[in-house]
Amino acid sequence: xxxxxxxxxxxxxxxxxxxxxxxxxxxxxxxxxxxxxxxxxxxxxxxxxxxxxxxxxxxxxxxxxxxxxxxxxxxxxxxxxxxxxxxxxxxxxxxxxxxxxxxxxxxxxxxxxxxxxxxxxxxxxxxxxxxxx
Numbered sequence: 001x002x003x004x005x006x007x008x009x010x011x012x013x014x015x016x017x018x019x020x021x022x023x024x025x026x027x028x029x030x031x032x033x034x035x036x037x038x039x040x041x042x043x044x045x046x047x048x049x050x051x052x053x054x055x056x057x058x059x060x061x062x063x064x065x066x067x068x069x070x071x072x073x074x075x076x077x078x079x080x081x082x083x084x085x086x087x088x089x090x091x092x093x094x095x096x097x098x099x100x101x102x103x104x105x106x107x108x109x110x111x112x113x114x115x116x117x118x119x120x121x122x123x124x125x126x127x128x129x130x131x132x133x
Contacts, residue, residue, distance in 0.1 A: 005045035006108040027051045029058035044093040045101050054086040
């Protein structure tokens with residue numbers, strides 16, 4: 001669970017750099033959001049509170065919101081979401097776990113960086129034989 005949370009934090013960091021702006025709020029939804037343990041691990045790895053949405057199937061909600069905009073019933077996604085996306089709770093990091101997870105995340109990043117040459121070799125082999133994985 002921690003490894004998946006480390007990957008999410010890593011990707012968030014890369015996306016933040018690519019977008020050139022910070023992410024103000026992280027929201028949780030889906031089946032995994034039903035686990036308070038998993039939510040606390042994610043909040044602790046990210047070292048920030050996470051928002052748990054009332055709607056667990058936010059992919060379906062997002063599609064419906066886009067449909068409202070496409071159908072001309074709402075002006076934009078922000079307007080469509082304003083009164084349809086609601087917060088159920090906020091999940092705070094576990095202060096006792098954060099230092100340990102911070103250290104483990106640093107090790108995760110070191111390991112990832114060390115594996116980049118391996119990833120590159122794997123990509124060239126799979127590209128050469130037409131396989132995807």
